[in-house]
Amino acid sequence: MRPAAGDTDDELVLRAGRGDPAAVRALVARKLPRILALAQRMLSDAAEAEDVAQETFVRVWKNAPNWRPGEAKFDTWLHRVSLNLCYDRLRRRREHPTADPPEQVDAGPAPDRNLLARDVGKRVAASLQSLPPRQREAIVLCHYQELGNIEAAALMQVSVEALESLLSRGRRALRAALADLADGG
Structure with missing residues (x-):
């Protein structure tokens, strides 16, 4: 059975739970794409983001046969699984300091035309990473996701007022x- 464009997430999960490869x-x-983007923004590491996305979908397939439509919104559950996996990886980073510093990427100018945009993107990503985790999670969920x-x-298990405060x-x-970017610096 081929999935129709109008199939709901719940229908696809139920069919995936029955082993339908088209639904998978x-x-x-x-x-x-959204799960990869979420993990990339939370972890700032493409390889780790791919690992998180893969593990997220492994959990979907394992839980698909038990999915009960209407009890939870699939998208919310999927994001929660991904965020939990991201936080697990962030905790492991803190728990295992390395003896040798990581290899540094050449910070010199790249030879392409989009230097400014890339530099601004890196600054935004670094600034996002410097936020406390709950503020970063709120920004990522509302602005990027x-x-x-x-x-x-x-999804964050907080009140709307608490979310707005974090945002x-x-x-x-x-x-x-x-601020220096807004000033033209």
Whole structure:
């Protein structure tokens, strides 16, 4: 049975739980880009982001036969699994300091035309990484993953007011860290 473009996430998960490979492909095609983007923004490491995305989908397949539509929104559950895996990796980073510093990427100018955009992108990414984890999570969910405040608050298990406070503090910190960019510096 081929998935129709109008199949709901719940329908696809149920079919994936029954072993339908077309439903599995449709779910991956539909959800992978957002899960990769979420993990990349949380971890700032493409390889780790791919590992998190893969582990997320492994958990989807393992849990698909037990999925009960209506009990939870699939997208919310999927994001929560991904965020938990990201936090596991962030904790492991703190727990295992390395004896040797990592190899440094050449910070010199690159020979392509998009230097400024790349530099600004790196500054934004570094500033995002410097935020406290809960502020970073709120910013990523609302601004990059485009979740509404109610859905993001539910996913983070906080009130909408607490989410808005996290967003406000995170935006303020990002504005301060990137102030020179707004001034043309």
